[in-house]
Amino acid sequence: MSSFARFIRPAIGAWALLLLIMAVPTPSLAQQVNPTASSVNERQLLQEMDRIQGRVSIPDQRSSVLVQPAGREWREFRNVALRWIGGVAMLGMLAVLVIFYLTRGMVRLESGRSGRTIVRFNTFERFVHWMTATCFVILAISGLNITFGRPLLLPLIGFDAFSEWSQWAKFAHNYLSFPFTIGVVLIFLMWIGGNIPNKVDLEWIKRGGGLIGHDHPPARRFNAGQKGIYWIVVIGGGIVAATGYQLMFPFYLTGIEGMQIAQVVHSIVAVLFIAAMLAHIYIGTIGMEGAFEAMGSGEVDVNWAREHHSLWLDQQSARSGPNDSQPRPRHAASAAE
Amino acid sequence: MARMKFLCDADRCIECNACVTACKNEHEVPWGINRRRVVTIADGKPGERSVSMACMHCTDAPCAAVCPVNCFYTTADGVVLHSKDLCIGCGYCFYACPFGAPQYPKVGNFGSRGKMDKCTYCAGGPEADGSKEEYEKYGANRLAEGKLPLCAEMCSTKSLLAGDGEIIAQIYKERVLKRGYGSGAWGWKTAYRETIES
Numbered sequence: 001m002s003s004f005a006r007f008i009r010p011a012i013g014a015w016a017l018l019l020l021i022m023a024v025p026t027p028s029l030a031q032q033v034n035p036t037a038s039s040v041n042e043r044q045l046l047q048e049m050d051r052i053q054g055r056v057s058i059p060d061q062r063s064s065v066l067v068q069p070a071g072r073e074w075r076e077f078r079n080v081a082l083r084w085i086g087g088v089a090m091l092g093m094l095a096v097l098v099i100f101y102l103t104r105g106m107v108r109l110e111s112g113r114s115g116r117t118i119v120r121f122n123t124f125e126r127f128v129h130w131m132t133a134t135c136f137v138i139l140a141i142s143g144l145n146i147t148f149g150r151p152l153l154l155p156l157i158g159f160d161a162f163s164e165w166s167q168w169a170k171f172a173h174n175y176l177s178f179p180f181t182i183g184v185v186l187i188f189l190m191w192i193g194g195n196i197p198n199k200v201d202l203e204w205i206k207r208g209g210g211l212i213g214h215d216h217p218p219a220r221r222f223n224a225g226q227k228g229i230y231w232i233v234v235i236g237g238g239i240v241a242a243t244g245y246q247l248m249f250p251f252y253l254t255g256i257e258g259m260q261i262a263q264v265v266h267s268i269v270a271v272l273f274i275a276a277m278l279a280h281i282y283i284g285t286i287g288m289e290g291a292f293e294a295m296g297s298g299e300v301d302v303n304w305a306r307e308h309h310s311l312w313l314d315q316q317s318a319r320s321g322p323n324d325s326q327p328r329p330r331h332a333a334s335a336a337e
Numbered sequence: 338m339a340r341m342k343f344l345c346d347a348d349r350c351i352e353c354n355a356c357v358t359a360c361k362n363e364h365e366v367p368w369g370i371n372r373r374r375v376v377t378i379a380d381g382k383p384g385e386r387s388v389s390m391a392c393m394h395c396t397d398a399p400c401a402a403v404c405p406v407n408c409f410y411t412t413a414d415g416v417v418l419h420s421k422d423l424c425i426g427c428g429y430c431f432y433a434c435p436f437g438a439p440q441y442p443k444v445g446n447f448g449s450r451g452k453m454d455k456c457t458y459c460a461g462g463p464e465a466d467g468s469k470e471e472y473e474k475y476g477a478n479r480l481a482e483g484k485l486p487l488c489a490e491m492c493s494t495k496s497l498l499a500g501d502g503e504i505i506a507q508i509y510k511e512r513v514l515k516r517g518y519g520s521g522a523w524g525w526k527t528a529y530r531e532t533i534e535s
Contacts, residue, residue: 054378
């Protein structure tokens with residue numbers, strides 16, 4: 001019996017020791033291995049960078065961006081800031097034009113029509129102008145539809161009709177960007193000669209360009225105002241085209257942040273561009289007597305040229321003489337004979 | 338009404354990509370589009386974690402806010418769905434989405450975008466539940482059959498949880514309490530403006 005006890009006692013002791021060893025270090029082991037202690041942390045990663053990116057095993061590597069909250073700022077811009085910028089720029093310009101028209105009225109041909117004309121823009125120039133202009137109007141309407149259509153047009157025509165129209169507008173916006181870009185490039189090349197700012201422009205601006213009062217400051221082929229429009233079209237059109245293509249070809253050049261920035265630049269430049277073009281359309285139509293003919297028939301009245309582009313008229317007359325003097329001086333000449 | 342959410346327990350995800358495969362198969366998702374993907378962060382380094390991510394069906398969803406044609410809607414369960422009949426494929430939801438969920442099949446030239454496709458929480462679209470049209474456009478509507486999203490249902494480690502936000506948050510909290518650690522509910526702060534404190 002005692003021998004059995006002698007045998008069992010150390011066994012129990014050994015068991016107790018084993019239990020003690022197993023019981024004691026287990027919690028300490030669990031404390032040592034805390035898998036999250038060194039693991040990546042979402043909050044920390046977002047603070048370090050504006051996005052969390054990793055590795056994916058699917059072929060689409062763009063999907064390796066896990067979280068990117070930057071879209072929130074872009075959303076604010078698109079839904080709030082852009083609508084204010086665009087609304088103020090375009091409605092503000094319209095208001096200025098209406099007030100200007102009501103107070104100043106149409107800029108008249110003060111010396112009346114002479115009945116003689118001079119070629120101002122040839123067929124090619126007018127073709128390029130109207131191609132670009134037509135594209136611009138459609139691009140502007142379809143672009144404004146993306147920003148202002150949902151609050152303004154959708155409630156009027158309903159979901160289905162609005163979606164159908166927006167789909168066509170999107171196609172138009174995408175495809176007409178090509179002729180528009182070609183137009184901007186051609187405008188840049190064919191009129192760059194007359195649009196380098198010079199001293200005459202300073203004088204023209206100082207004298208209010210003839211818009212204020214009834215002054216007629218001298219100007220060459222393009223006055224300072226027209227040069228302004230030219231550079232707005234060339235620079236604005238260039239920026240809109242570059243950013244637009246970046247959006248049309250997603251991920252060819254940049255990732256998502258690049259596209260967000262491109263959309264911001266594209267839309268701001270576009271609404272300012274539209275505001276500027278409203279003024280251009282105004283002065284080319286109801287704003288000034290005899291101005292539309294320049295881009296309509298391509299020939300302007302000699303008196304219009306004298307009032308608005310005196311230096312250019314002198315230059316042209318010195319070269320060849322007013323072109324429609326063909327019938328008249330010829331008559332006069334024959335009468336003299 | 339339940340508020341459906343996704344929760345990926347990154348401490349359990351083993352990056353088996355079964356959720357990705359199951360989703361593609363269940364909805365016959367077009368080639369080149371993945372409604373769900375598994376992203377591994379700090380790959381091969383200590384502290385590496387994998388997170389399965391798809392559309393999180395955000396509260397006040399950014400995609401819905403910026404859509405020019407208002408094609409998104411939120412169901413009574415808080416699931417963010419969209420109508421492919423109204424979508425014009427402009428790409429705006431993709432600029433706004435924090436999770437890169439919206440994707441566009443390439444149609445025609447110049448990589449122009451087709452109708453947007455994203456995770457539907459296995460809840461189909463605006464068409465009649467379980468109809469052929471719904472399946473062709475959006476995939477299966479498991480929610481209408483009383484089932485949860487397949488990705489979470491078949492997750493081998495039960496890392497990906499789907500269901501009522503409060504219930505899955507509770508499950509996650511209990512796990513964290515029991516095992517003593519948790520790297521948090523990834524994307525919840527961005528999607529739902531809340532985190533699960535543990």
